[in-house]
Amino acid sequence: MAIGVIRVDRPEAGASYLRATLKGMALTFKHLVKPITVSQQYPEEKWELSPRMRGTHRMAVHEDGRSKCVACGLCPTICPANCIKLIPAEDENGERYAAVYEIDEFRCIFCGYCQEVCPVEAIHLGVHYEAAEFSRERFVYDLERLCEQDHPFTQLWDPEDPYSE
Amino acid sequence: MGALSTTVFVISSAVKVVVIFMAWLLAVAGVTLAERKLAAWIQDRSGPNRVGPWGIFQPLADGLKNFIKEESLPEGASRWLFHLAPIISMFPAFVVFAVIPIAAPLPTPWGTVEMIIADIPIGLLFVLALGSLGVYGLVLGGWASNSKYPFLGGVRASAQMISYEVALGLSLVPMLMLSGNVSLPEIVAQQQETLWYVLPLMVGYLFFTVSYFAETNRAPFDMPEAESELVYGFHTEYSAMKFAIFMMAEYSNMIVASALIVTFFFGGWDIPFWAGDNMRVAADGLIVGGTPVWWVTVLTGLAFAAKVGFFVFVFIWVRWTIPRFRYDQVMSLGWKVMIPSLVVYIVVLGFSMLALESAGVQFSTTYMLWLTGVNVLGLLAIMFWLDRKRVIIGSAWRQVRPEQIR
Numbered sequence: 001m002a003i004g005v006i007r008v009d010r011p012e013a014g015a016s017y018l019r020a021t022l023k024g025m026a027l028t029f030k031h032l033v034k035p036i037t038v039s040q041q042y043p044e045e046k047w048e049l050s051p052r053m054r055g056t057h058r059m060a061v062h063e064d065g066r067s068k069c070v071a072c073g074l075c076p077t078i079c080p081a082n083c084i085k086l087i088p089a090e091d092e093n094g095e096r097y098a099a100v101y102e103i104d105e106f107r108c109i110f111c112g113y114c115q116e117v118c119p120v121e122a123i124h125l126g127v128h129y130e131a132a133e134f135s136r137e138r139f140v141y142d143l144e145r146l147c148e149q150d151h152p153f154t155q156l157w158d159p160e161d162p163y164s165e
Numbered sequence: 166m167g168a169l170s171t172t173v174f175v176i177s178s179a180v181k182v183v184v185i186f187m188a189w190l191l192a193v194a195g196v197t198l199a200e201r202k203l204a205a206w207i208q209d210r211s212g213p214n215r216v217g218p219w220g221i222f223q224p225l226a227d228g229l230k231n232f233i234k235e236e237s238l239p240e241g242a243s244r245w246l247f248h249l250a251p252i253i254s255m256f257p258a259f260v261v262f263a264v265i266p267i268a269a270p271l272p273t274p275w276g277t278v279e280m281i282i283a284d285i286p287i288g289l290l291f292v293l294a295l296g297s298l299g300v301y302g303l304v305l306g307g308w309a310s311n312s313k314y315p316f317l318g319g320v321r322a323s324a325q326m327i328s329y330e331v332a333l334g335l336s337l338v339p340m341l342m343l344s345g346n347v348s349l350p351e352i353v354a355q356q357q358e359t360l361w362y363v364l365p366l367m368v369g370y371l372f373f374t375v376s377y378f379a380e381t382n383r384a385p386f387d388m389p390e391a392e393s394e395l396v397y398g399f400h401t402e403y404s405a406m407k408f409a410i411f412m413m414a415e416y417s418n419m420i421v422a423s424a425l426i427v428t429f430f431f432g433g434w435d436i437p438f439w440a441g442d443n444m445r446v447a448a449d450g451l452i453v454g455g456t457p458v459w460w461v462t463v464l465t466g467l468a469f470a471a472k473v474g475f476f477v478f479v480f481i482w483v484r485w486t487i488p489r490f491r492y493d494q495v496m497s498l499g500w501k502v503m504i505p506s507l508v509v510y511i512v513v514l515g516f517s518m519l520a521l522e523s524a525g526v527q528f529s530t531t532y533m534l535w536l537t538g539v540n541v542l543g544l545l546a547i548m549f550w551l552d553r554k555r556v557i558i559g560s561a562w563r564q565v566r567p568e569q570i571r
């Protein structure tokens with residue numbers, strides 16, 4: 001005996017199991033013969049991403065391939081997830097550069113503060129989401145890897161509508 | 166052309182066993198794919214489409230995956246029964262097909278070979294006996310797992326089998342009264358000569374289909390599995406190939422059920438409105454009624470496959486349409502609706518046949534048409550009296566005021 005079953009006293013005409021069954025069968029059959037239009041065949045078809053989508057990082061580089069980073073230390077300071085490791089160094093001309101620059105993409109919360117705070121527009125988030133790897137270590141991106149990324153930079157605002165929310 | 170010599174009989178039987186078993190395994194694989202595809206289409210999805218064109222090699226990929234997965238054995242499980250259960254559930258599903266005639270007799274240079282693995286004179290009893298063995302696999306699998314949900318699944322399986330086995334047997338009684346024979350080739354031959362039994366035994370067909378749905382544990386009667394309540398019930402603890410064997414058993418049961426529906430009610434391998442295939446094998450091995458030709462065998466085989474395929478489709482279609490019954494609804498449908506109405510049906514049909522025979526109507530198409538009339542009335546009676554409010558009645562029946570219903 002099920003407890004607390006409320007039995008609705010339905011009108012006679014609406015209480016036929018067979019009729020409801022046949023109706024349901026007709027409905028599923030209609031869907032069965034209807035061509036499928038909503039599925040997206042993922043690896044072949046992909047979403048068009050917003051230019052403001054914040055994905056895995058990418059470092060901007062000079063024309064000779066050096067990273068634009070001047071190792072000012074603002075991004076590890078502002079990073080709320082504390083995921084950026086930066087050890088600065090100075091070359092023979094007295095220019096600062098990042099001797100070690102690593103971003104742990106597991107800790108990163110993709111807030112985009114590093115990109116906003118960067119004075120030389122070196123570190124950027126990217127419009128990119130397929131970041132699968134075979135090991136956890138591969139998710140710590142070093143400077144070389146950040147420079148090699150070639151997906152588009154995240155835009156901090158829509159260039160056509162800069163004052164929108 | 167008389168009966169086959171022993172050597173020819175043995176060799177032809179061996180060939181038939183091998184060929185039909187291979188075709189059978191392929192069919193089971195095909196049905197698993199068909200189920201996933203049809204389910205997807207009904208739900209406006211695409212279904213498996215990655216392995217091969219339209220995903221046709223998906224069953225192969227599934228098999229490969231199941232072979233390389235880990236076989237798990239729950240702590241405290243009864244090792245011997247745990248391994249035995251999948252075998253027990255698969256065995257009847259495969260063996261029953263041996264007694265089902267699949268095509269017209271095939272002429273060969275060494276004699277005419279019947280297209281049935283074992284033409285045993287008690288075909289129908291064999292089917293019923295072995296069909297009820299399948300539940301032991303479920304019950305033992307649930308029991309041996311030493312886990313509460315599989316145990317509940319096993320208990321449900323046994324209770325459901327007991328209830329619906331009775332209805333299954335009773336729903337075949339009208340067919341036995343009409344055919345007067347339990348040999349499946351004979352039943353097919355009689356349907357060829359008169360009408361398909363689905364017309365004179367419409368009500369029996371309806372109840373047979375419903376109780377075979379319950380027998381095969383397919384939705385809406387999948388109480389032993391009940392993934393949302395019992396975590397897939399009796400095969401929760403099974404993994405890899407043992408799980409796959411349970412699945413194969415379910416799908417081969419589905420094909421067996423379709424083949425039985427076709428054989429009992431839809432003329433077996435008969436091609437409708439065509440007299441060229443009306444032939445039967447008499448007791449002494451002689452062919453009566455027609456000359457066997459190879460292309461007739463092929464055509465009738467295809468007709469049989471098409472009919473079975475259609476009913477497999479119905480099984481899948483129903484599963485993805487109708488929600489699962491509550492357990493008390495399953496029981497009340499079985500005991501309070503199916504069994505009493507089948508008893509009434511048998512009595513009514515018996516009196517109709519008695520009346521027809523007293524009126525001097527010969528066993529012929531006319532006889533069948535009279536019975537068809539009786540069955541149409543029976544079907545209407547079911548629609549108007551049996552099916553109103555009584556099947557989906559709540560177990561705790563009480564009147565509620567409208568303001569109590571939220």
